[in-house]
Amino acid sequence: xxxxxxxxxxxxxxxxxxxxxxxxxxxxxxxxxxxxxxxxxxxxxxxxxxxxxxxxxxxxxxxxxxxxxxxxxxxxxxxxxxxxxxxxxxxxxxxxxxxxxxxxxxxxxxxx
Amino acid sequence: xxxxxxxxxxxxxxxxxxxxxxxxxxxxxxxxxxxxxxxxxxxxxxxxxxxxxxxxxxxxxxxxxxxxxxxxxxxxxxxxxxxxxxxxxxxxxxxxxxxxxxxxxxxxxxx
Numbered sequence: 001x002x003x004x005x006x007x008x009x010x011x012x013x014x015x016x017x018x019x020x021x022x023x024x025x026x027x028x029x030x031x032x033x034x035x036x037x038x039x040x041x042x043x044x045x046x047x048x049x050x051x052x053x054x055x056x057x058x059x060x061x062x063x064x065x066x067x068x069x070x071x072x073x074x075x076x077x078x079x080x081x082x083x084x085x086x087x088x089x090x091x092x093x094x095x096x097x098x099x100x101x102x103x104x105x106x107x108x109x110x111x112x
Numbered sequence: 113x114x115x116x117x118x119x120x121x122x123x124x125x126x127x128x129x130x131x132x133x134x135x136x137x138x139x140x141x142x143x144x145x146x147x148x149x150x151x152x153x154x155x156x157x158x159x160x161x162x163x164x165x166x167x168x169x170x171x172x173x174x175x176x177x178x179x180x181x182x183x184x185x186x187x188x189x190x191x192x193x194x195x196x197x198x199x200x201x202x203x204x205x206x207x208x209x210x211x212x213x214x215x216x217x218x219x220x221x222x223x
Contacts (some may be wrong), residue, residue: 103154
């Protein structure tokens with residue numbers, strides 16, 4: 001089945017550590033996105049990528065980094081500079097930038 | 113950035129009741145999207161609207177793109193327990209193609 005796979009489902013980070021969240025899609029979509037979701041909040045855009053080897057900052061990019069070396073993969077690194085990383089992280093993709101986004105099932109990141 | 117106001121924030125209803133929720137914006141929207149999120153999962157696209165005045169159904173769900181292009185409505189008829197979840201509206205406006213998301217309407221259905 002085609003879809004978006006996020007891993008791991010749950011992730012724990014120690015203070016001062018970087019962690020990388022995986023997002024893979026086999027939908028042959030050009031565009032991919034990372035969102036952060038906090039309780040009672042809407043989805044806030046962290047980074048997005050329209051095409052391989054290109055990505056743009058979203059509304060809350062500070063403390064995060066991404067890469068887009070392959071069309072199907074868009075990993076997100078939560079760096080130690082992100083002071084409040086505990087959240088639910090959602091990856092999405094779309095056929096192109098004008099099409100609706102389809103989401104993975106998320107990764108919940110917690111601080112130990 | 114653009115603001116999306118989604119209401120109500122939460123709803124507690126009895127099984128079989130109809131549900132109505134809405135989203136308003138300070139900016140004109142080119143597209144309105146409605147998603148549903150089950151606990152611990154990612155949002156799933158329910159309905160996409162592309163033209164002012166458009167009315168689209170998906171089973172028991174009906175959504176409308178407001179004539180002013182600044183609002184949208186989602187109705188659920190004859191609610192059932194599996195309708196429980198958070199419903200988000202979203203859409204790009206102006207020159208942006210990246211959708212902004214509302215804060216969601218949390219729906220609880222009592223059997």
